[in-house]
Each structure stands twice: as structure tokens, then as C-alpha cells.
Amino acid sequence: xxxxxxxxKWLALFANWKVFAEGFLTTLLASSLSLCLxxxxxxxxxxxxxxxxxxxxxxxxVYVEFIxxxxxxxxxxxxxxxxxxxxxxxxxxAVGVLGVGIYHGAYIAEVIRAGIQxxxxxxxxxxxxxxxxxxxxxxxxxxxxxxRVVLPPLANQAVNLIKNTSVMxxxxxxxxxxxxxxxxxxxxHYGPTYVVVxxxxxxxxxxxxxxxxxxxxxxxxxx
Amino acid sequence: MIQLTEVHKYFGHNHVLKxxxxxxxxxxxxxxxxxxxxxxxxxxxxxxxxxxxxxxKVVVDGxxxxxxxxxxxxxxxxxxxxFQQFNLYPHKTVLENLTLAPIIVGGxxxxxxxxxxxxxxxxxxxxxxxxxxxxxxxxGQQQRVAIARxxxxxxxxxxxxxxxxxxxxEMIQEVLDVMVDLAHEGIxxxxxxxxxxxxxxxxxxxxFMDEGEIxxxxxPEHFFINPNHDRTKLFLSKILx
Amino acid sequence: xxxxxxxxxVLLLMLSLxxxxxxxxxxxxxxKEPADLKAIKDRGVLKVGVKIDVPKFGYKDPKTxxxxxFEIDLARAIAKKILGDEKKIDLQAVTAKxxxxxxxSGEIDLVAATFTITEERKQTYNFSDPYFVDYVGLLVxxxxxxxxxxxxxxxxxxxxxxxxxxxxxxxxxDKLGIxxxxxxxxxxxxxxxxxxxxxxQCFSVDKSILFGYLDDSTxxxxxxxxxxxxxxxxxxxNDALAKLINDTVNEMxxxxxxxxxxxxxxxK
Ligand SMILES: Nc1ncnc2c1ncn2[C@@H]1O[C@H](COP(=O)(O)OP(=O)(O)OP(=O)(O)O)[C@@H](O)[C@H]1O
Ligand SMILES: [Mg+2]
Numbered sequence: 120x121x122x123x124x125x126x127x128k129w130l131a132l133f134a135n136w137k138v139f140a141e142g143f144l145t146t147l148l149a150s151s152l153s154l155c156l157x158x159x160x161x162x163x164x165x166x167x168x169x170x171x172x173x174x175x176x177x178x179x180x181v182y183v184e185f186i187x188x189x190x191x192x193x194x195x196x197x198x199x200x201x202x203x204x205x206x207x208x209x210x211x212x213a214v215g216v217l218g219v220g221i222y223h224g225a226y227i228a229e230v231i232r233a234g235i236q237x238x239x240x241x242x243x244x245x246x247x248x249x250x251x252x253x254x255x256x257x258x259x260x261x262x263x264x265x266x267r268v269v270l271p272p273l274a275n276q277a278v279n280l281i282k283n284t285s286v287m288x289x290x291x292x293x294x295x296x297x298x299x300x301x302x303x304x305x306x307x308h309y310g311p312t313y314v315v316v317x318x319x320x321x322x323x324x325x326x327x328x329x330x331x332x333x334x335x336x337x338x339x340x341x342x
Numbered sequence: 343m344i345q346l347t348e349v350h351k352y353f354g355h356n357h358v359l360k361x362x363x364x365x366x367x368x369x370x371x372x373x374x375x376x377x378x379x380x381x382x383x384x385x386x387x388x389x390x391x392x393x394x395x396x397x398x399k400v401v402v403d404g405x406x407x408x409x410x411x412x413x414x415x416x417x418x419x420x421x422x423x424x425f426q427q428f429n430l431y432p433h434k435t436v437l438e439n440l441t442l443a444p445i446i447v448g449g450x451x452x453x454x455x456x457x458x459x460x461x462x463x464x465x466x467x468x469x470x471x472x473x474x475x476x477x478x479x480x481x482g483q484q485q486r487v488a489i490a491r492x493x494x495x496x497x498x499x500x501x502x503x504x505x506x507x508x509x510x511x512e513m514i515q516e517v518l519d520v521m522v523d524l525a526h527e528g529i530x531x532x533x534x535x536x537x538x539x540x541x542x543x544x545x546x547x548x549x550f551m552d553e554g555e556i557x558x559x560x561x562p563e564h565f566f567i568n569p570n571h572d573r574t575k576l577f578l579s580k581i582l583x
Numbered sequence: 584x585x586x587x588x589x590x591x592x593v594l595l596l597m598l599s600l601x602x603x604x605x606x607x608x609x610x611x612x613x614x615k616e617p618a619d620l621k622a623i624k625d626r627g628v629l630k631v632g633v634k635i636d637v638p639k640f641g642y643k644d645p646k647t648x649x650x651x652x653f654e655i656d657l658a659r660a661i662a663k664k665i666l667g668d669e670k671k672i673d674l675q676a677v678t679a680k681x682x683x684x685x686x687x688s689g690e691i692d693l694v695a696a697t698f699t700i701t702e703e704r705k706q707t708y709n710f711s712d713p714y715f716v717d718y719v720g721l722l723v724x725x726x727x728x729x730x731x732x733x734x735x736x737x738x739x740x741x742x743x744x745x746x747x748x749x750x751x752x753x754x755x756x757d758k759l760g761i762x763x764x765x766x767x768x769x770x771x772x773x774x775x776x777x778x779x780x781x782x783x784q785c786f787s788v789d790k791s792i793l794f795g796y797l798d799d800s801t802x803x804x805x806x807x808x809x810x811x812x813x814x815x816x817x818x819x820x821n822d823a824l825a826k827l828i829n830d831t832v833n834e835m836x837x838x839x840x841x842x843x844x845x846x847x848x849x850x851k
Binding site: 122123125127128196199200201203204208288289290291297300301304305306307308309 | 679680683684687703704706707708741744747749766767768769773776777779780781782
Binding site: 239241242244245246247248249250251252255259260263264267 | 390392415416418419421422423425427429430431432433442443446447448491495
């Protein structure tokens with residue numbers, strides 16, 4: 120009898136390593152781009168949410184609630200199949216980056232908002248009293264301090280983000296998960312495929328988690 | 343010069359400043375005293391618009407900062423503030439605390455800001471701590487750094503909101519010494535404090551606030567020898583035990 | 584990085600356990616009844632993986648919640664052969680992605696789900712002789728002015744994961760000297776959505792499946808590509824079951840039962 124992990128399946132997998140290397144690179148690219156986007160969105164909307172003014176706060180709430188309370192799959196599916204009906208045909212990588220970036224931007228906005236609000240308001244007052252404007256005070260005084268607080272939850276987001284780029288598999292995004300689904304369903308060698316692909320995801324996420332632990336420790340020393 | 347005209351401040355229904363009109367002359371040393379909750383902090387924070395008056399006018403060196411679109415940030419560079427809780431930037435070294443705003447807001451060259459920063463650290467006796475982080479300093483040292491930080495902005499006016507009341511008693515004097523030293527220069531100072539010894543030493547004028555009003559004002563001697571109002575007497579009798 | 588190597592080690596260990604577990608042959612019983620068939624008889628029901636989204640083959644009517652189709656009838660015939668009662672079947676919905684793992688884990692005894700026989704797949708599962716021959720077809724939008732494969736030069740074609748249509752079309756395209764790009768999707772509705780939105784210009788799977796997605800705005804091109812032989816798949820090792828399945832299929836072929844079913848379901 121032939122088990123899911125039979126030897127010849129492993130050989131076939133390694134013979135086709137290029138398929139997975141390409142997927143890995145796509146996942147890496149999509150992850151880094153969407154992480155950048157998520158950070159930018161997260162910071163902007165997190166800052167908006169931490170102000171004491173009604174309008175920016177309302178904008179923050181609409182974004183966060185809308186994105187957090189609808190499934191990522193639907194958002195990505197909308198970008199992929201919905202937008203073309205309105206005449207906007209984004210490349211599939213852009214769909215993945217936008218979808219995952221916007222999705223995690225909402226979570227990062229919440230993390231950043233909480234981080235900012237954890238900084239004593241005396242810091243903002245000191246900065247303002249020295250002639251900083253609001254943006255300058257945020258950039259030089261508040262955000263660097265908040266960064267320390269938010270590093271661990273941010274890392275969690277980054278790890279989740281990498282894993283969530285696998286939604287691109289649903290829209291033929293060419294990422295690691297897509298290649299895995301495609302190759303394994305064609306050959307039926309799903310056993311080795313998902314083990315190897317799982318390890319590849321691990322190789323991305325695990326060092327990241329460690330890096331953050333290290334940064335956290337370093338921040339503690341200098342604080 | 344700071345001019346407050348008919349300033350009112352409400353927090354919700356709480357009427358915290360009631361029709362305050364007050365002028366602080368250039369070079370004047372003004373001390374503000376009064377019981378807790380009387381509105382001292384709110385008053386001094388109106389002078390650099392950390393608190394926005396509900397109505398009334400605040401003019402600093404000819405600029406009406408309560409006006410719409412006033413260059414508030416610009417004015418604040420001239421009006422330094424020292425807080426009860428120091429509010430040093432914990433993620434920056436002592437020297438960086440001093441140089442950050444001059445470099446970024448004031449457009450001063452880094453070397454220049456550091457040089458003058460070291461001079462002011464010297465002046466508050468903390469040259470050796472330039473590369474320490476605020477958390478490594480005692481409360482008194484932190485407050486002295488905060489004063490040096492304020493000075494490094496080269497302000498024309500300095501506002502102090504109870505700068506010694508968060509300190510352990512043995513550290514109060516080192517901070518007051520620095521402030522007395524400062525007072526001998528031409529700089530305008532507004533100090534909220536209950537340190538009557540300090541008031542007597544440097545103040546040109548003392549104002550006593552209660553329930554959002556300026557109840558009485560005069561020289562320090564006036565307050566020690568014969569204050570007019572019963573509320574003033576009662577308050578002084580409590581702090582001058 | 585000691586931790587990493589440790590984790591790697593643990594994973595390898597787990598893997599080798601799985602490998603060992605799978606390669607050891609199941610204990611054979613003393614009785615003349617083969618173990619695989621006996622297990623089904625003891626259970627009293629045949630567990631079959633079928634499609635529920637392919638009209639005429641395996642389709643779950645949303646109104647009645649009944650699964651019916653050509654392949655369901657086929658599964659009933661196998662059940663009757665083993666258990667003497669065609670009602671003793673337990674149907675489970677499978678997709679291209681789940682049918683393999685479900686067979687391996689023993690969750691189902693048999694897959695009757697438009698499973699195309701290929702040489703590569705025969706290495707992994709036992710396949711019966713073909714019970715139906717289908718061809719890969721092309722579904723395009725009426726207004727796209729596409730009359731045949733050659734008009735798809737430089738275009739994108741949506742195919743299903745695990746489907747053999749990709750290979751078939753690629754070979755044909757190579758012969759014509761044209762270039763096409765394939766986008767793979769997990770389910771047929773997703774391919775249809777991609778066709779509607781213009782993400783792909785062509786929906787290509789087995790013709791029998793395409794018919795379920797034909798509507799006013801689309802048309803199936805006359806082209807036929809590589810024949811797709813559907814077979815009933817079972818797990819390697821369950822060889823008595825495989826033989827019984829194959830015998831049943833061939834018996835139905837020779838006595839006309841199979842043709843009757845094909846006619847019944849309007850597949851010819
Ligand atoms: N941000 C604020 N929001 C609402 N109420 C406030 C705020 N700041 C001050 N108050 C209220 O305004 C009143 C005056 O406060 P203020 O801090 O000016 O008094 P103070 O004289 O400085 O007192 P203390 O000696 O305790 O510092 C108090 O009743 C206080 O509760
Ligand atoms: Mg106060």
C-alpha cells in the first residue's frame with residue numbers, strides 16, 4: 120500500500136523544487152509589501168484614532184470596524200472579481216498586497232492606538248510646549264515610545280500577515296500556498312507538499328518572532 | 343510680556359477660571375499660590391495654550407495666541423514650561439532631551455545645540471549625566487534636566503507648574519537653587535509653587551488664587567505681613583506652619 | 584539557533600513515525616474474506632466521496648438537500664454488490680483537494696467524483712477501468728469573439744486545481760504555437776466568477792461540468808481536447824475492493840446497465 124508520505128512522492132517534490140521556490144519568493148514579496156502598507160495604514164489610522172477630535176476618530180472607527188468585521192477572503196475576492204466590474208483590473212499581486220495590507224492595517228491601527236494611549240499625556244504636553252506641532256510630537260516623541268509597547272503585538276500581526284498572504288491561493292496569486300495546492304492536487308502528493316510548505320512558512324515566521332523577542336529585550340534595557 | 347484679558351475657562355459645567363485679567367511684565371517674576379483645585383495650573387497652561395480658554399484673550403509678546411490660526415507653535419518656542427512630573431522624554435538621553443526640540447523645531451545645528459546643551463547641563467550641575475537616560479536619575483536631577491531642557495530653547499518666558507511638589511523633601515532645595523539662580527537673569531518667570539521661601543527670595547509679585555479668581559495680589563512681604571482677605575490668611579496659615 | 588535545529592529534529596521524527604506507520608502492512612485476517620471487504624460489511628454501509636456541485640454527475644439539490652446523479656447511481660450499484668442493498672451508502676461531499684486525503688485516512692472507501700485517470704495518479708490510488716469518457720472543453724463569453732483555442736493566444740484560462748485540463752490545453756496550445764496562461768482555482772464557481780469579471784477569458788474543465796455553468800452570456804466551443812477517463816478510485820492496499828469495483832464496472836458495461844444510466848442522466 121502507498122501512504123501519503125511514500126518515498127517516491129518526496130523525490131517528485133524535490134525534483135520540482137523550482138515551483139516552490141517561485142511560490143516562496145512571491146509570498147516573501149507579497150508579505151513585505153503588504154507589511155509596509157499595513158504599517159503605514161496602521162500608523163495613520165492608529166494616530167487618527169488616538170486624537171481627541173470626533174472626525175478623525177470616526178474615520179478610524181469606520182475603517183477598523185468595517186475591515187475587522189468582514190472576512191479577509193471576501194475583501195480579497197471583492198478586489199479580485201468585484202473591482203473589474205467597475206473597470207479596475209488590478210494585477211493579482213497588487214490584489215494580494217492591498218487586500219492583506221488593508222486587512223492587517225486595521226489590526227495594526229488598533230495596536231498603535233492602544234500603544235499611543237498608553238503613553239502618559241505629559242509627553243504630548245512637553246512636546247507641544249517646546250513648539251512641536253502635533254505631527255512632529257507624534258513622530259519624535261510619542262510614536263518612538265509607543266513603538267516599544269506595540270512591538271510584541273505588532274510582531275504577532277506580522278506573523279499573521281505572512282500566513283494570511285495564503286489567501287492569494289484563492290485568486291491564483293502564484294504564492295507558496297497556491298503552488299502547493301496546485302502541485303499537490305495535480306500529483307496528489309499532498310503529504311510531502313504541505314509538510315514542506317508548512318516548514319517554509321515556519322522559516323519565515325519563526326525568525327521574525329525571535330527577532331522581536333530580541334528587540335523587546337533590548338528595549339527593556341534602555342528604557 | 344503676557345497679557346490675559348477677561349479669560350474664562352470651563353471644563354464642562356465646571357467654571358475653573360472666572361474672568362481673569364492679568365499682565366506679566368517682561369522680566370517680572372510672578373509667583374502663583376492657592377489651594378488645590380483653585381485653577382493655578384489651568385491659568386499657567388493658558389499662557390502657552392496647552393489649555394484653550396473658553397473665552398477671553400491671551401497675548402504673548404504682542405501675539406494674540408487665542409486668535410484663530412495664531413502661530414502657537416512659534417510662540418511656544420519662546421515660552422518654556424517645566425512640569426510637576428518633569429515629563430522628560432524617556433527614550434532619549436539627557437543631552438538628547440535638551441537638543442531635540444532646538445534641532446528639529448528651532449532649526450539649530452546639532453553641534454551648536456549640543457554645545458549649548460552641555461553648557462546648561464553644567465549650569466544645573468549635571469554635565470556628567472549627559473549620556474544617561476532619565477530613568478537613571480533621581481527626581482531632583484530629572485527636574486534639573488527639565489529646567490536645562492527648557493533653557494536650551496533660549497526662551498524669553500519660563501512657566502513652572504509646581505516644579506518641586508513631586509520631589510522628596512531632600513531634593514527640593516537643589517531645584518530651587520537652580521531656579522533662584524535663573525531668576526537673577528532678565529528672564530520672565532511665572533511659577534506656581536507653595537515654596538514661600540522661594541517667593542520671598544525672588545518674586546516681584548505674588549498672586550493668590552481661589553475658586554478660579556485672583557483673590558489678592560502684592561509683594562511677598564505684603565503676603566507675609568498683612569494679607570487682606572480671610573481666605574488668604576487661612577491658606578497661608580496652612581502652608582506656613 | 585539551537586532551537587531551530589531542535590524543531591527540525593522533532594518534525595523529522597514525527598515524519599518518520601508517519602512513514603513507518605503507513606508502510607507497515609495491515610494484519611490480514613485468517614478468514615477467506617479479504618479484510619477490506621469485511622470491514623465494509625461489518626460496518627454495513629459503503630462510504631463514498633462524491634461531487635455535489637456538478638449537475639448530472641453528483642449534485643445536491645438545494646431545495647431537497649438530496650444528492651443525485653450518474654455517479655451516485657454508480658456508487659449504489661457497488662453498494663448493492665457488496666452489501667446486497669443499494670441504499671446502504673453514506674455519501675460525503677468531496678472536492679479536488681479533499682478526495683485524496685479522505686481516501687488515505689479511510690474516511691471514505693471509494694471516490695466517484697469525476698476523477699480523471701492518469702498514469703501518475705495510478706501510482707497512488709487504485710483506479711477502475713473508465714466508466715465515462717469526457718473531453719476537456721472551453722467555455723467563453725459570447726461577446727468575446729472567440730471561436731476556438733487559437734483565438735485565446737495571450738489570454739488567460741481558468742482551470743480547476745487538480746484537474747487535468749491544464750495539461751490537455753497546454754499540449755494543444757503548443758501544437759498551435761500559441762501562448763496561454765493558466766489560473767487555477769479551488770472550486771468551479773470561483774472560475775465562473777473570474778470569467779464574469781474578466782480575470783480569465785476562458786473557463787476550461789471537463790465538458791460535462793461546463794454544461795452546469797452555461798448561461799445566456801456564455802457559449803461552449805465545439806473543440807474537444809484529450810479524452811478524460813473517469814474512474815472509481817480506492818485506496819492502495821484495499822485490493823479486493825478495487826477488484827470488485829472494477830468487475831462491477833465492466834459487468835455494467837457489458838450488460839448495458841452503464842449505457843442505461845448514461846442515457847438516464849442525459850449524458851449522451
Ligand atoms: N483636563 C481637565 N478636564 C476636566 N477638568 C479639569 C481638567 N484639568 C483641570 N480640571 C479641573 O479644573 C479645576 C482646576 O484645576 P487646576 O489643575 O487648574 O487646579 P490647581 O490649582 O492647579 O490644583 P493643584 O494644586 O491640585 O494642582 C479642578 O476642579 C480640576 O478638577
Ligand atoms: Mg496644579
